[in-house]
Amino acid sequence: MWETSVIVAVGDEVLTGEVLNTNGAWLGQALLAAGSRVTQQVLVPDDEAAIRDTLLSAWQTADLVVLVGGLGPTPDDRTRDGVAAALGVGMAVDPLLEARIRLRHGRHPGSEASIRRQSLVLDTATVLPNRVGTAPGQLLLRQDKAVALLPGPPWECRDVAEGFLREVERRTGRRIVRATWRCYGLTESEFAHHLGDLLTSGSFRAGVYVRPGVVELRLEASLGDDAAEAMELLSRAGAEARSRVPVPLYDDQVPIEPARLIDALARRGETVSLAESLTGGLLAAELTDVPGASAVVLDGQVVYTDEAKVRLGIDRHLLAEAGAVSEPVARALAELSRQRSGATWGLGLTGYAGPSGGTTSDPVGTYYCAVAGQNGTVVHRRRTRSGREVVRLAAAETARFLLARELVTGPNLDSEDDR
Amino acid sequence: MWETSVIVAVGDEVLTGEVLNTNGAWLGQALLAAGSRVTQQVLVPDDEAAIRDTLLSAWQTADLVVLVGGLGPTPDDRTRDGVAAALGVGMAVDPLLEARIRLRHGRHPGSEASIRRQSLVLDTATVLPNRVGTAPGQLLLRQDKAVALLPGPPWECRDVAEGFLREVERRTGRRIVRATWRCYGLTESEFAHHLGDLLTSGSFRAGVYVRPGVVELRLEASLGDDAAEAMELLSRAGAEARSRVPVPLYDDQVPIEPARLIDALARRGETVSLAESLTGGLLAAELTDVPGASAVVLDGQVVYTDEAKVRLGIDRHLLAEAGAVSEPVARALAELSRQRSGATWGLGLTGYAGPSGGTTSDPVGTYYCAVAGQNGTVVHRRRTRSGREVVRLAAAETARFLLARELVTGPNLDSEDDR
Numbered sequence: 001m002w003e004t005s006v007i008v009a010v011g012d013e014v015l016t017g018e019v020l021n022t023n024g025a026w027l028g029q030a031l032l033a034a035g036s037r038v039t040q041q042v043l044v045p046d047d048e049a050a051i052r053d054t055l056l057s058a059w060q061t062a063d064l065v066v067l068v069g070g071l072g073p074t075p076d077d078r079t080r081d082g083v084a085a086a087l088g089v090g091m092a093v094d095p096l097l098e099a100r101i102r103l104r105h106g107r108h109p110g111s112e113a114s115i116r117r118q119s120l121v122l123d124t125a126t127v128l129p130n131r132v133g134t135a136p137g138q139l140l141l142r143q144d145k146a147v148a149l150l151p152g153p154p155w156e157c158r159d160v161a162e163g164f165l166r167e168v169e170r171r172t173g174r175r176i177v178r179a180t181w182r183c184y185g186l187t188e189s190e191f192a193h194h195l196g197d198l199l200t201s202g203s204f205r206a207g208v209y210v211r212p213g214v215v216e217l218r219l220e221a222s223l224g225d226d227a228a229e230a231m232e233l234l235s236r237a238g239a240e241a242r243s244r245v246p247v248p249l250y251d252d253q254v255p256i257e258p259a260r261l262i263d264a265l266a267r268r269g270e271t272v273s274l275a276e277s278l279t280g281g282l283l284a285a286e287l288t289d290v291p292g293a294s295a296v297v298l299d300g301q302v303v304y305t306d307e308a309k310v311r312l313g314i315d316r317h318l319l320a321e322a323g324a325v326s327e328p329v330a331r332a333l334a335e336l337s338r339q340r341s342g343a344t345w346g347l348g349l350t351g352y353a354g355p356s357g358g359t360t361s362d363p364v365g366t367y368y369c370a371v372a373g374q375n376g377t378v379v380h381r382r383r384t385r386s387g388r389e390v391v392r393l394a395a396a397e398t399a400r401f402l403l404a405r406e407l408v409t410g411p412n413l414d415s416e417d418d419r
Numbered sequence: 420m421w422e423t424s425v426i427v428a429v430g431d432e433v434l435t436g437e438v439l440n441t442n443g444a445w446l447g448q449a450l451l452a453a454g455s456r457v458t459q460q461v462l463v464p465d466d467e468a469a470i471r472d473t474l475l476s477a478w479q480t481a482d483l484v485v486l487v488g489g490l491g492p493t494p495d496d497r498t499r500d501g502v503a504a505a506l507g508v509g510m511a512v513d514p515l516l517e518a519r520i521r522l523r524h525g526r527h528p529g530s531e532a533s534i535r536r537q538s539l540v541l542d543t544a545t546v547l548p549n550r551v552g553t554a555p556g557q558l559l560l561r562q563d564k565a566v567a568l569l570p571g572p573p574w575e576c577r578d579v580a581e582g583f584l585r586e587v588e589r590r591t592g593r594r595i596v597r598a599t600w601r602c603y604g605l606t607e608s609e610f611a612h613h614l615g616d617l618l619t620s621g622s623f624r625a626g627v628y629v630r631p632g633v634v635e636l637r638l639e640a641s642l643g644d645d646a647a648e649a650m651e652l653l654s655r656a657g658a659e660a661r662s663r664v665p666v667p668l669y670d671d672q673v674p675i676e677p678a679r680l681i682d683a684l685a686r687r688g689e690t691v692s693l694a695e696s697l698t699g700g701l702l703a704a705e706l707t708d709v710p711g712a713s714a715v716v717l718d719g720q721v722v723y724t725d726e727a728k729v730r731l732g733i734d735r736h737l738l739a740e741a742g743a744v745s746e747p748v749a750r751a752l753a754e755l756s757r758q759r760s761g762a763t764w765g766l767g768l769t770g771y772a773g774p775s776g777g778t779t780s781d782p783v784g785t786y787y788c789a790v791a792g793q794n795g796t797v798v799h800r801r802r803t804r805s806g807r808e809v810v811r812l813a814a815a816e817t818a819r820f821l822l823a824r825e826l827v828t829g830p831n832l833d834s835e836d837d838r
Contacts, residue, residue: 015459016451016456016457017443017444017445017448017457020444021440024436025438026436029436032435038435039434040463041462189491193532199495207465207495208493218432279707280703280707280712281695281699281704281707281721284703285700285704294723298727301721303718304713304716305713305718307718307760308717308760385523385552386574387551389708
């Protein structure tokens, strides 16, 4: 039961794109982890008929429909009404709920109408408590099918969903396991070409996804009656992928994401400093967005201009001869940053973000990332053919990857030139 | 024609929430600006039948269906096939396109199959060129209806959509004009309270939206037969809003967005440097993401730790007495950064991003932004009650606002404490 689901996001502001549908992305992941595969997501306006029709049509393809948003106090919050119309049921004020919402309003009383509106519970619905807001969630069962109503503010949605997701797990009686392998230095089509029929195997779902600076293979298997078997399946598929692809693949052991990288460095009592030309502070911003980064990120320099590079200690002659975008300048940025701050690791990034600039040998999109440590400095040169924003994100990803790899398998002093 | 549209995002990774559907949000806004109102958004898996059925069902309610994603080189990219099935048309390799894609692959040839796959054009389709990636977009007309296929990577989606959106404008025969007024220093509900019935006027659409560090009033009017009338309507509404709200409102004359700020500084031949504690490089990254920023952003310092602040020249006693998060430290960061780099303007940012930290008088979420110029230094203190990421974005927004305001109306030496 409930093995497939449809998520319906209700609200003009989400539909027109003024607000990103982060609830849908979070719920999609949470439902999948609880064993229910999302087969469709739909964004609809604050309109009773649209909500009614979408619910009825979604039930034709999925057991479980989760509606998010439109439970607030204002007249444009229509989700309860749309569901009532679809099911042909009434609704009534729940006196306990009403008292609780009135209490919560406290010294800022809303109008009585808005309190009553948020206290309305559909006939036969189970109330899903909201510990961080006013309107609760509701869950209605109809034979094998179910509809859940969750509030729209993201923090309320997550709070209300907690108990509901446990119920989903109970009903589906299974979970889904996933694994990701990352590839640095191949294009999406090259990677897919090497993987070949592994992508179309019937026993698991496989997909190749491209993000700036990295291509990922994601595998997914149902953890049904035999959990060990599903895990083993993914592990064998990963080993097979590794044997087919001519460059190394990196699994989740390598802490590439900013939060995992900061955590790994903090556990080791190690620190990092940065000198960023190309990325202009982007990598420092990614790292310092992690709580606790202040114990790890000792120093950052945005050395976008030649003068700023000279202030950091880059030799003027080196800049003139090798050029600001070059292997020796990337190396010097990393090493000078490390010396200046006394950090365990120094990172240096330089490159041509475009749209103009670049040389014949290093065209726009070329970037150099360097990691300096006590055993020496590794520099990778890469190139992406995408736009400015992507070049910068790719360089930050590559620098995090190089440092993360040092932590797991280092030292790797094999500088690479992916020309 | 094309006055209503449905956006269909294709892809397992978007459907399951591994990737946020930023394309849908961007397109929703872009289509609206081009005169087409999005009535529904649907997220579907990489599945031919789902794509086919969703397109056919969307055409029952809207003239224009925009499919995003699933045009890549791998076997799980099914959008072309789904559309072909829905329309009952074939597809063929476009030799010119094939040659171009093969050229782009350059010395890293993908498999021939993937090149051919991306060169497939549906019968009767117009090709929408892709200047930043391989697979182009396609546009097919069917009587009054149309379907557009756009690539999934966000940078490619935007590039390919450019010409298509001009076509939407031409077909809808109208544009929607919008105007935004920004308010720094009121909460969303305070702002809405002051605006009162201006928000529910029938002659234009009005909404109050909150972004980190700023609350915005957005007005929207149809630029129908009489363009001047629509513009005049918005202008009168803006004047009315200004008269109702007790703090200044800033319109689009103030170049707050990174690209406009860099442009305004470049035109004046002025430069900027930064010393960021709280934001850890975020503001520098925002500014250097703009092409041409290298002529403007002279220097950036990520001074996340006390030691890094001391290296910049902050007095140890000042740090001990006032605290790293304080008005005098924000002021000193801006002034020392300006002195160090010789820039026209120095920016300093400090604050408590949380989740821990803060004091009784300056709790978590408090931030100080300073702008130093030749006429002196202005410091604003503000607080947001949201999470870490929002605090940092709010501080960057506030610093850009303070500098942009100096450029338009300065000098403004009225430091504010929004306690």
